[in-house]
Amino acid sequence: MSTVAMITARGLFGRRRALMLLPLPLLLIGLAAICRAYDLDPSQWGTAVITGLGFAVVLPVIALIVGTGVLGSEVDDGTLVHILTKPLARRDIILAKFVVAVVATAVTTSIPLFVAGLLAGSAKLGVALALAAVAGSFAYTAFFLMLSLLTRRPVLLGLVYILIWEGLLGRWVSGTRVLSIEQYVISIAAKLEPTTLLDPKVGVMTAVVMSVLFVVVCTVIAINRLGSFSLAGETS
Amino acid sequence: MTTQTQPTAPALPADTAPGVVDLQNVSRWYGNVVAVNDISMSLGAGVTGLLGPNGAGKTTVLHMMAGFLAPSKGTVTIDGKPTWRNPAVYRDLGLVTEREAVHAFLTAEQFVLACAKMQKLKDPAGATRRALELVEMTDAAHRRIGTFSKGMRQRTRVAAALVHEPRVLLLDEPFNGMDPRQRMHMMELLHSLGDNGHTILFSSHILEEVEQVSGLVQVIVAGRLAASGDFRKIRRLMTTRPHVFAVRSSDDRRLAVALIAESSVAGIEIENGGLTVRASDYGDFTRALPRIALDQGIRLHQLVPSDESLESVFSYLLEA
Secondary structure (H helix, E strand, C coil), X not given: CCHHHHHHHHHXXXXXXXXXXXXXXXXXXXXXXXXXXXXXXXXXXXXXXXXXXXXXXXXXXXXXXHHHHCCHHHHHXXXXXXXXXXXXXXXXXHHHHHHHHHHHHHHHHHHHHHHHHHHHCCHHHHHHHHHHHHHHHHHHHHHHHHHHHHCCCHHHHHHHHHHHHHHHHHHHCHHHHHHCHHHHHHHHHHHHCCCCCCCCCCCHHHHHHHHHHHHHHHHHHHHHHHHXXXXXXXXX | XXXXXXXXXXXXXXXXXXXXXXXXXEEEEECCEEEEEEEEEEECCEEEEEECCCCCCHHHHHHHHCCCCCCCEEEEEECCEECCCCHHHHHCEEEECCCCCCCCCCEHHHHHHHHXXXXXXXXXXXXXXXXXXXXXXXCCCCCEHHHCCHHHHHHHHHHHHHCCCCCEEEEECCXXXXXXXXXXXXXXXXXXXXXXXXXXXXXXXXXXHHHHHCCEEEEEXXXXXXXXXXXXXXXXXXXXXXXXXXXEECCHXXXXXXXXXXXXXXXXXXXXXXXXXXXXXXXXXXXXXXXXXXXXXXXXXXXXECCCXXXXXXXXXXXX
């Protein structure tokens, strides 16, 4: 593990921020377990829990916490300077932070989605949901990592993307879905395990290509922005 | 408590030329506000103080030197290489920012070791040990930085900036938060680094600090370079302001009478403790005084330039 990745991981899991990663996955598992315990038909709750909570809230919100946490918090408190004053390619710094963010997001979201899929259908559905969550972890964290270098309010802008773009516009304006990571994740999951519980709105090919594009474009922009990272001028 | 070892800075290899920080016609503006205006300076080995009142542009200059701010105009180079968008310069550059943020969850040793590893040093553990010894942080090396006092954090940050023995070290207000003993130790360390061929630039708005650490100053006032060089020489070049000397002799009154006839003397006050002489020309007066004293048979007990302190120079520059 690189030194940058080590510092990033320790910073991420050593802060209170890490505790914020737990409630949403537990809520997802808890709701699915309650529905299953009451022997409700998955057609009655599966879509709401898996798509409405899992893909629309748990995955993007955890990716937002982690994606902005791995870099944004160091930008905010000024500790990033200690990493930037080293002869390291900015690409290596971004990639190390991106890998930590993807692993943390993927582990935290794929496990509860696997459990929800298992309870709502089968282990195969669980695996499909978990793999889709991993794919979504790449796209979301790359996007939020980039936001933390483009704006001083990455969390706010990230929430606007999740709630307004994906949550509101994505439901009613079909054209916005082509730039919705949530829709890519649903399409990939539905392709891996076709089920009535998932209602894909974009083609799987579009979903895969756009996910890759999100990762590549956002990462390239983040590397470029980090190369031009400026400190505030006069402080004394 | 900390150990009592004297700081001995690592010497540069003999075949390396002095590190040179070079600014050529550098300006930096934010919208319509000009923070730094057409500054040129070249720094060689030794310790230089970057002096100026709050908001003068010192931090902006330091950040441009450290590659954390693009000059709007002009060039900033270290050893001829531009610092902006060039991470390779950090092999030869150490930076201690004014903001004291450090990864609080690491111990001092882990933090400095991480910096050594990111510098890709051959023996990061050995370099870490040496850097911590240099700043007298060996005893607290295994404590989390989050538990440190401001001065201890500052020393840890200096150790991290020095771990790769950079030729150029930039420090923004390095004495902030240090107690007098730590301050003295840091001054000795900077002296030692400068004597060993390192190029050290530190900013400060506290005149006594700069005066004690370095005779060389770069004075920035309102974004412009107001003066550059040895502050005593700068003072002597200010010919429009009389130079003030405190003189004590075997016969002050007779000496005053003889001196007032000299064209280089603008005024004399006779006080209980001696004479206060205002000379319009530094060179002429200092040559005339011993001659006059000899002619008059007066013994000189004391001759002290009383306004050559950095504070006087600084206040003159601000008034200019």
